[in-house]
Amino acid sequence: MLELDEVRRLTGPNLLWDKPGAIVDVLLTEADKPEVLAHWNKWIERLLTDFGWQAQSHTYREHEHGFNFAISAPIDALYTACEVAELAWHCCASEVQQQALPDWKERMRALRAELVQEQNPLMLSIIENAGHHNVSCLFDDDELSLGMGAQQDRWPVDELPLVDKIDWAKYQHIPCAFITGTNGKSTCVRLASQIAKAQGICAGVTSTDFIRVGDVIIEHGDYSGPGGARMLLRDKRTEMAFLEVARGGILRRGLPVHHVDAALITNVASDHLGQYGIYTVEALAQTKFVVAKALSKDGVLVVNADNDLVVQHAKTLKNNLCWFSCGEFNSEVQQQISTGGRAVFVRSGEVYYHQNGEYQAICNIHDIPMTLQGAASHNVQNALGVVGLCKALGLSNEAIVSGLKNFGSDALDNPGRGNIYNINGSQIIVDFAHNEHGMKAVVDMARHMPANKYVAMFSHAGDRSDQEIFALTDAVLGLNAALYIPAEVEKYLRGRQPNEVSSLVQQHLMSANVPGQQIMLAASPLEGVKTALAHASPGDVVLLFVLDQRQEIHEWLSHLAD
Template sequence: MDRIEELETALTIECATADHIQVDDARRLTGPGLLWDHPGAVMDVFFTDIDPTQVIALWEKHARCVLDALGWQDQALTHRTFTGGVNLAISAPMDQLYSAIFAAQTAWHFCAAELLEATPGDFDQMIRDVKGVMAKEANPALISLIAAAEAHGVDILCDDDEISIGHGTGSQIWPVNALPAPDNVDWPSLHNISVAFITGTNGKTTTTRLLEAIARASGKVAGLTSTEFVRVGDDILDRGDYSGPGGGRMLLRDKRLEIGCLEVARGGILRRGLPTRAAMAATVTNVANDHLGQYGVNTVPELAQAKFAVHRTLTKGGVLALNADDPFVRAEAENTAANIWWFSLDPGNDLIRRARDAGTCCAYVSQGNIVFFDGRSEQAVIAVSDVPLTMGGVAKYNILNALAAMCLALALKLPLEAVRQGLAGFKPDAKDNPGRCNEFRYNGAQVFVDFAHNPHSISAVCDALSALPAKRRFIMLSHAGDRSDQDIRDVTATALNFQPDVVVAAELEGYLRGRSMGEIPDLIEKSALEQGYNKTQIQRAASPSEAAAMILKQVEPGDLALLLVLSERDAVLEMLDQ
């Protein structure tokens, strides 16, 4: 058994239970997140027929007793209420995060006992047990390094295996069990680099890629994390969903890196937190209904709270670039004191007008140009029509992504000419922006491949493509099984705004997630029929690649096809490349 497994399984803390109370496994918080910017542990408690204030009062009493008994008088506790439950958290030293889980569970043990009138365990013995884990987990060398890094004004990144100080070209890595004394660290060689966080419901991958393209155009070695891979320059370090803190550490530890563009998704923020507190810029592209119902994030405003965790990563003077056209972003912005640069499609947007009047940087579209206001004067940076990603201006969601990327780039002190070059040179193809409205010509028809999968993103793509002329329109639809029936009906109705002549409903065998084969295509077909389509317009396919092949056999010159591809994307792209 390795050290981490030994720590994870060191204690089993039983708690009083009841049908109306459910408790998720406690988890470590390693960086800034939804609740706060401290490391520690959090547990999610769900209940019915209980007053949340009663649970919170018990937590504040028992968690404080546990922290004090463990010698963690300097550590804090917090909570967050949501419909049907609470998040309960404690902070802890960075070398005691597994122990923090047991400390949180111990505190909940006494909360549950009092709540359910059960007999609690022996407090002193339970504290001794947790202290035993603390002794095994303790790493005084790490605590010394963290203090020294803070004193030298340089970032430190920690995980179970390695510790690194600085970023990219200014970084050095050590095994967690072989850390140097602070006096033996070559501090002058270590430094932070320019880092930006990109989050939002939609557009975050494209914005991340755009920012990286701008950074490359400036002559810097740039890298990115995303839901698809981690890349430095042209070198892909690994493929997979790296939108969490692990991907961020992998990127920021690469010694070639000069600028880091980090896509961060809701899951990583909520599970572990963000990987650094040393970002110069961050953006929230938008917030819409997607992946609700986890970790106590049940509503779109609560999702906005989670996305806005990126503001906790900003250094002094760091910039938070925000979409002034998004109502949920606007509302949540009221709760942050960050240095905000607003961007909008409308120069008359009230927040843009206020920013200009206050002499604050902002960005917008005016007279067909992407414009940046630097606090004193405005400059037309590039014509919208010269940004290929905007499809001549019809893809308004990509104009917003371009505005966000420009704000981030300028906040990172990249030159305006690099912004122009990056935006002008970035193509909506499978090389620069794979899976995002990639355009192909096939048998004289226009064929677009997009990864859009929620109502917000599908609506944006369909609105853009609806502006293009076509003799006939084809659409391929599929959905993951973990969405509700209503979600699938809503997404289907949204997609039908594209006004397709032919709908092909594809099975997603690898994404059934508890549903049976045929169930999702049935829902798509039923939704289309309810929207006024007839059965002759609806076709079925056993897979996305089969659906794509069916459409490609039917298209003729002047037709337009939209393939919403959730899986088998490489196979579909290969068909089109041929």
């Protein structure tokens, strides 16, 4: 069987290449891949030639269950490019399955008319000239802008200025950084913006939670893609930008901007496999490393020397690297230091930055609140990565120290990431972690906190496989809790029956020799939180993995907090 999964535009550098164009995701079942590829190549070349796009190119990526096919196209013709690519696929699939071909010649005639309506030669000319003048140019279906922050202008795409009327010298670049990784992205963009603030810079942040300029949240929601980046960089208050770049955004559209001064890859671990042709953690790592394509010539890629997948991929690059590690004697850190390169590491509890043979003591881990005196090892790593990122952007040690010391692990500074509430003598940890790597890190943090007993509340989304749900539950089992509370999340059933996920979790807990009396099912996360606190005593640690009802839970806990 040949299935067309999705056709979409690629607007920035992406996993397949650096060109704008269209991508076709196809899934194959019991099909001859070489035969499918041969027919695709024949049809896409025929249609590109027929369309007068001989100068355009095509490529592909083979994966375990099919192909990602891509064609390049002018940036003002991406919708038409999607139609051309989809038509090529239908012709390919028809031939492979020995079915009647679609009337492709008639469809191509219609697409030529659509192309005329979509094209915007003036926009293309402005984009080309912006590149010649090293001026940032951001565009979407509605607007085009030149420059960033205070020194930028924007126009509707149908009211663009003539190229010779543009004063290119007035537009300036502001420092920009990408932050990506499986876990820690949001924490790192928030911490980095706090450091920039300590240096008197109004930093902007895009994340999966919001867009913020300085201390003002201008939009709530997932803005880790190109739309969020454009909104932030077009805000005249933005003086420095920290852009969270998620896997989905890279695969759907490509990178949100083409040029950044630094990038941070926090870690790579299994999460969201099976989407957009990404079925292995190795392919996921390749996706994360797409951020390196946007680095300027002198830009710095900050990478985690304690993460094997990151090390494996980083060592293949020619970018300027800054390695970070919790251990001074990490082999990558030692190699980097021996050549005078950039490195951030911990020595006897102190964070150090090295470059060109000079060691700079930054501060003690115990002085960084979000590390919980080192108990939160994942936040130690996040702090180290951000130090490397901020040094790459030229921020001062004084600002870095101030930011590290004043960034809390609370719902104000870092909502949903290791937030701690003290209630009736118990310590309540709230975290939004939802993948195995993240949940293990939070469980490890909790285990380093002295407790009479542990209580855990958690949930899983229904689109996880049974095996994934079991692995996530095993991560929670590492807490060795006296009480486990699987909570139903109706919002995230995603094809499952009500209570199906909770029942799976209950069965898995019991198969792991957890007594039935130590398991209590909850109808919702909020009900689970209430159950957890009802069974908590002074000296206990309660770990709450909150997948939904986040605001309600925060308000309820804040009301009870000491």
